[in-house]
Amino acid sequence: MWKFANPIKHSIPEAHWPTAEEARRSLLFQPIRIGPLTLESRTWVPAMVPWRATEYGLVTQDNLDWYRRFAEGQPAALVVEATGVRDIPSGPLLRIGDDRFLPGLKTLVETVREASEGHTKLFIQIIDFLAVKRRPDPKKYFGRFLEINDRHRRALSDVTEDEGWITADEAIVRAYLMDAPVEVLDRTLSERELESLRFGYRERVTDTHLTHIRELPQFLPDIFADAARRAREAGFDGVELHYAHAYTMAGFLSALNVRDDGYGGPRENRVRLPLEVFRAVRQRVGDDYVVGVRFLGDEVIAGGNRIDDAVFFGVEFAKAGLDYLSISKGGKFEDAEQPKIGQAVYPYTGQSGYECMPTTLSDERGPFGRSVPLVAQIKLAVNDAGCGTPIVATGGITTFDQAEEILQRDDADIVGMARQALADPDWFRKVKFGRGQEVRRCTYTNYCEALDQAHRQVTCKLWDRKELDEPGISTAADGRRRLLPPRWDDHLSARIETKER
Numbered sequence: 001m002w003k004f005a006n007p008i009k010h011s012i013p014e015a016h017w018p019t020a021e022e023a024r025r026s027l028l029f030q031p032i033r034i035g036p037l038t039l040e041s042r043t044w045v046p047a048m049v050p051w052r053a054t055e056y057g058l059v060t061q062d063n064l065d066w067y068r069r070f071a072e073g074q075p076a077a078l079v080v081e082a083t084g085v086r087d088i089p090s091g092p093l094l095r096i097g098d099d100r101f102l103p104g105l106k107t108l109v110e111t112v113r114e115a116s117e118g119h120t121k122l123f124i125q126i127i128d129f130l131a132v133k134r135r136p137d138p139k140k141y142f143g144r145f146l147e148i149n150d151r152h153r154r155a156l157s158d159v160t161e162d163e164g165w166i167t168a169d170e171a172i173v174r175a176y177l178m179d180a181p182v183e184v185l186d187r188t189l190s191e192r193e194l195e196s197l198r199f200g201y202r203e204r205v206t207d208t209h210l211t212h213i214r215e216l217p218q219f220l221p222d223i224f225a226d227a228a229r230r231a232r233e234a235g236f237d238g239v240e241l242h243y244a245h246a247y248t249m250a251g252f253l254s255a256l257n258v259r260d261d262g263y264g265g266p267r268e269n270r271v272r273l274p275l276e277v278f279r280a281v282r283q284r285v286g287d288d289y290v291v292g293v294r295f296l297g298d299e300v301i302a303g304g305n306r307i308d309d310a311v312f313f314g315v316e317f318a319k320a321g322l323d324y325l326s327i328s329k330g331g332k333f334e335d336a337e338q339p340k341i342g343q344a345v346y347p348y349t350g351q352s353g354y355e356c357m358p359t360t361l362s363d364e365r366g367p368f369g370r371s372v373p374l375v376a377q378i379k380l381a382v383n384d385a386g387c388g389t390p391i392v393a394t395g396g397i398t399t400f401d402q403a404e405e406i407l408q409r410d411d412a413d414i415v416g417m418a419r420q421a422l423a424d425p426d427w428f429r430k431v432k433f434g435r436g437q438e439v440r441r442c443t444y445t446n447y448c449e450a451l452d453q454a455h456r457q458v459t460c461k462l463w464d465r466k467e468l469d470e471p472g473i474s475t476a477a478d479g480r481r482r483l484l485p486p487r488w489d490d491h492l493s494a495r496i497e498t499k500e501r
Contacts, residue, residue, distance in 0.1 A: 017436025238290025
């Protein structure tokens with residue numbers, strides 16, 4: 001994981017927890033309109049991938065338990081993990097690319113409705129991604145994967161000053177490259193070939209020599225629209241289009257997108273397909289259904305988008321009619337650390353990954369609310385354009401005061417908490433009922449993110465080894481970690497809630 005050269009260890013901020021009356025009067029617990037829906041408050045749990053689906057993308061009991069536990073905390077909105085719009089293998093991640101996924105998704109919706117007692121609106125984040133292969137063993141790469149051509153032979157001839165390579169048998173070339181020094185490989189292989197060797201093969205939206213990549217603009221709008229139709233049929237309150245991080249739609253938005261077919265180059269071209277996808281989705285689900293978007297305020301990579309790009313995209317999305325904008329930061333493949341042989345590159349290991357999920361080892365700014373200035377600039381531009389589209393701020397937001405100040409400054413309209421909600425799904429009810437001192441505080445060490453990187457079921461170090469003898473709990477495959485936080489003894493808040501009603 002990327003670190004600052006001279007990191008500063010920050011403490012989690014001290015918290016002043018409101019009384020129930022102070023919480024009731026706060027902006028955080030006021031309702032807000034999102035398209036055709038009204039949220040009960042400005043509280044939001046962004047999408048997190050828990051690695052609990054089947055290998056075929058189907059909902060499991062562990063998925064249901066996971067979302068039930070978040071729903072019990074009654075956030076105003078809960079976003080289900082990035083869910084694949086295409087019916088292709090993707091490991092234990094949810095999918096929505098075929099009608100056979102509907103029964104499980106319907107059960108998930110019903111589970112959240114029941115657990116939240118109807119207080120939580122449920123959205124599902126829908127995503128497309130391109131191929132990413134594991135880093136190969138060099139013997140396999142040179143023995144099978146690398147396509148030897150005349151360019152390699154000429155390069156070897158130049159590097160070794162031996163013209164015999166021009167006519168050398170392919171098997172001899174492969175055998176030589178397998179044991180060649182790094183400097184020879186650097187001068188013989190192309191940049192993409194070196195990347196495939198050292199990081200694993202990865203497709204980009206700019207690989208227009210590949211037919212399926214060139215034709216993405218022709219088929220992605222319908223695929224997203226079909227997924228959104230299924231989401232509505234399953235009972236979700238809305239869909240969130242995933243245009244962030246290291247995935248297909250973010251690739252089209254990126255300044256690194258130099259496609260020459262009208263879908264790359266200038267910002268106006270790069271936003272073209274994302275808008276076409278949205279319009280197809282809107283046409284399929286209708287105007288009375290929430291369609292939001294998550295995108296980046298800054299890519300944090302060389303040559304990538306910066307805040308001026310994000311401001312432009314935010315205004316275009318708002319004018320087009322998206323019902324909310326949720327802002328993230330970073331999380332790109334381009335600066336990721338080299339994976340071990342046999343593992344896939346992970347887009348949250350470089351500086352851009354750090355900025356997506358900063359830890360308490362930080363620079364002088366610290367990790368808390370680090371993306372909020374970007375969100376504020378996007379919101380200001382959207383509002384100046386005459387749009388009242390709600391803006392969701394996320395990233396290192398952990399205390400009531402911090403959340404309330406963001407809203408009071410008008411930096412955002414809604415506050416999202418991912419890692420803090422994972423540490424304590426009951427944060428929202430505890431704070432609402434004046435019991436904030438009982439909140440289990442996230443320490444922002446990214447223990448959870450390390451599990452995600454290893455494709456292991458995501459938990460939190462603050463609770464996954466607690467009360468392992470509790471009857472009926474589900475545990476990870478090794479039996480050493482519980483998969484859900486202990487339940488909160490909320491009898492007092494129940495009495496307060498009954499009195500308020």
